[in-house]
Amino acid sequence: MALTGRQKMWWAVITVLVLVYALFPVFSILATSFKLPGDLTSGRFLPTTWTWENYTQILGPDGSARDLFLPALRNSIGISLIATLIAVVLATVAAYAIARLDFPGKRLVLTTALGVSIFPVISIVTPLFNIWRSIGLYDTWAGLIIPYLSLTLPISMWTLAAFFRQIPWELEQAAQVDGATPMQAFRKAIVPLAAPGVFTTALIAFFIAWNDFVYGISLTSTSAARPVPAALAFFTGESYFEDPTGAISAAAVVVTIPVIVLVLLFQRQIVAGLTQGAVKG
Amino acid sequence: MASITLNHIVKKYGDGFPAVNDVSLDIADGEFVILVGPSGCGKSTLLRMIVGLEDITSGDLEIGGKRVNDLAPRHRDLAMVFQNYALYPHLTVYENIAFPLRLTKGQYTDTEIDSRVRNASTLLELDEHLERKPANLSGGQRQRVAMGRAIVRQAQAFLFDEPLSNLDAKLRGQMRTEIARLQRRLATTTVYVTHDQTEAMTLGDRVAVLRRGVLQQVASPRALYDQPVNLFVAGFIGSPPMNFLPGRVEGTDLVLPFVRVPLDARLRAAIGDRELVIVGIRPDAFEDADVVAQDKRGSGVTFDADVDVTEWLGSELYAYVPFETDPAVQQQLEELDRELDGEGMRTQLVVALDSLSTIRDGDAATLWFDPASVHVFDPESQDSLTRDDEKAAAIDAEAAQARQRATARAKERAAREDAKAS
Ligand SMILES: Nc1ncnc2c1ncn2[C@@H]1O[C@H](COP(=O)(O)OP(=O)(O)OP(=O)(O)O)[C@@H](O)[C@H]1O
Ligand SMILES: [Mg+2]
Helix, strand or coil: CCCCHHHHHHHHHHHHHHHHHHHHHHHHHHHHHCCCHHHCCCCCCCCCCCCCHHHHHHHCCCCCCHHHHHHHHHHHHHHHHHHHHHHHHHHHHHHHHHHHCCCCCHHHHHHHHHHHHHCCHHHHHHHHHHHHHHHCCCCCHHHHHHHHHHHHHHHHHHHHHHHHHHCCCHHHHHHHHCCCCHHHHHHHHHHHHHHHHHHHHHHHHHHHHHHCCHHHHHCCCCCCCCCHHHHHCCCCCCCCCCCCHHHHHHHHHHHHHHHHHHHHHHCCCCCCCCCCCCCCC | CCCEEEEEEEEECCCCCEEEEEEEEEECCCCEEEEECCCCCCHHHHHHHHHCCCCCCEEEEEECCEECCCCCHHHHCEEEECCCCCCCCCCCHHHHHHHHHHHCCCCCCHHHHHHHHHHHHHHCCCHHHCCCCHHHCCHHHHHHHHHHHHHCCCCCEEEEECCCCCCCHHHHHHHHHHHHHHHHHHCCEEEEECCCHHHHHHHCCEEEEEECCEEEEEECHHHHHHCCCEHHHHHHCCCCCCEEEEEEEECCEEECCCCEEECCHHHHHHHCCCCEEEEEECHHHEEEHHHCCHHHHCCCEEEEEECCEEEECCCEEEEEEECCCCHHHHHHHHHHHHHCCCCCCCCEEEEEEECCCCCCCCCEEEEEECHHHCEEECCCCCEECCCCHHHHHHHHHHHHHHHHHHHHHHHHHHHHHHHHHC
C-alpha cells in the first residue's frame, strides 16, 4: 500500500507523539542520574553540571549504596534467569502438547492458566509470606523463583501455544520421508521455526520477573535474595535530609541496560512470519 | 527403482470408518499409476500408507518384493511431493533440494551434493532461484522446488499428492507435460494422486479409480474411457461427463427420452429380461445429423432435439438439451451426481459437436448417434452390462506396448544427451 503525502505526514506526527510519550520518562531518569544532589530541585531538565557521582555511589569501590545495589543486581539477574529458564522449558513442553495433541482437559489447562495469571498479585502475597516463613523459603532465591513462575508460566504457555499452532507440522513428516529420523525431523524442520517463538517468550518472561516489585519487597528481608526493584526502596541519601533520587535514577539506568542489550541481541530472532512459504496458499 | 504391491490394504481411522477398504493393486517397476476419485475417497490416505506416514490397519504393502508394513518412512526410500508443498521455510531453495542428501550422512561428498542439486535445478529451471527462500517464490516455483527435493536422490518411487492443484490452468498444463517428460526420462515408479480429469487421462500408464475407499477399476486411460465397469467410473472419467438416460424396454425397442433405439444383438444380450436400464452415451458420440456421412448415417439413429444453450470452445461446440428423467431412476442418478461432486442440476443431455456446426441457442437440431457406442448399466447394481472384457484387455495390452516403446525411446534420448554433455 503506497501512502499519500498527507498520510505520511500524519503517520510521522503520530510516531513522534508516541515516541515522546514513551521516551520522555526514560530521558528524564537518565538526566537525573547525572545530577548532583543539590541540582535535583533546580527544576531544570538537564543537569547544570554533569557528574558520575550517582554511579560511583552505587557501583564504585567505596560507594555508600554499593552494598545494597550490587547484591541486589546479582539476585535480580540470577533469579530472573532461572525463573525464565524454568518457565520457558515447562511452557514449551506444555504448549507443544496443547498445540499438537487432543487430550481431555485441554481447555481446562488453558483456562486455569489464564485464571492464575489474572489473579491479583497483592492478594496472594500475604499468605505466601506466612507460608514461606514457616517452611523456610522466606528470603531465599527459590522463594522468589516459585511465585515468578506463577506469573511467567501462564503467559509463556499462551504465547507459545498460539505460536506452535501456526507451525506447519507437516514439515516433520516431509523430513521423515526425506530420510530423517523422528528426532532429526524435529530438530531440522521444526526447531528452526519454533526458535523465534521461544526466544520471544523467553524475553517476555524475563521482563516480567525482572520488573517485579511486590514479591521482591514482601518475600525478602536481606541482600540474600532482594532484587533490584525492591532494593531501590532501601536507598538513602548521604544525610537524612538528602534525597536518594539521584542514586535511584542511576540504579534504574543500570538495570535498564540488560533489557536493552537483550532486545538488541535477540532482535534478529524475533522475526515474525518466518513460517511463510512452507505451504501453498 | 522398485515395484509396489498393495495386498488387501485396509485403513480404519480412530472412529472405525474405513477410509481405504480392501485395496489390491500391483504397480510394476517404472510404471506411472494415477489414483483418482472424488474428494474424501481415500487417495491421500492410500498414498500416505505407501510412504509410511499412516499405519496400515490390515493387509500387506510390498516395495520391491519386500514387506514394508512396519518400516519407518526413512527406510522405505520413497520421495513424496505433498498436497501442499511442505518446503522448509528457513532454508534456501538450494538447501531445500539438498536436504534429503544431507541427511544421508557421509554417503555424498559436498561436491556430489552440489552437482546433484544443480542437475535437479537445471532440469526444473530453478537455477536463478537457488539462493532465495520459499516465501519469495511463486506457486509454480515452489511446486518445482518440491519436485526438486523429490528427484534429487534416486528414490525407489515417486509419490505425488495433487501437486498441481494450486496452480493456474496454464501453469498446470506446462507442469503436467514437465512431469510426464521427467517420469519418462527417469523411468521411476510413480504413484500420482489427482482429481483432475486431464491429469488422470494424460499422465498415467494406468488409472485406478477409488470410490469411498473401494477400488472400482484399474485400467489404461483408454480402457477406462471405453470400457468402464460401472456407472461411477463411467460418470467420473471423461469431461464433459457421460450422459445418463433412463431406458425402458418396449418390444424390440429401447425407449430413451428423445428416441427409440432398435435393440440389436449386443444390447439385447446386455439387457436380458430387464425392463428398465440406465443408458450412458458419451457427449462425443453424438453428431449433427446434417454433417454425418451418408454411409455412416444408416447405421445410427437420428432424433430431433430442442437445443437450450450452446457453448463454443474453438475446437468443439457443446450443446445442452434438457429432458425429463424417469422417476424410477431419478434418485439413483441424483445420488451418483452428488457423489461425483456434482451440483445436482437439471437433467440435460450434453452433446459435443464439431465446432463448424451451425447449431445455435434455441435451435431445433437433428442429432445422430450410433447405438454401438451406447453403454448400458443395471439400475440396481450400477454395473455395466455392455462391458467387453476381451476388448478392454486388448486396449490395455496395446497401451502397455506403446508405453514400453516410449520409455525405451526416452531412455535412449537421455543416454544420448548425457553422452553429449560429458
Ligand atoms: N486423521 C484422520 N482421522 C479420521 N479420519 C480421517 C483422517 N484423515 C482422513 N480421514 C477421512 O478419511 C477419508 C479419506 O481422506 P483422504 O484425505 O484420504 O481423502 P482424499 O481422497 O485425499 O481427498 P481430497 O481429494 O479432498 O484430498 C475422508 O473421509 C476423511 O474424512
Ligand atoms: Mg487428499
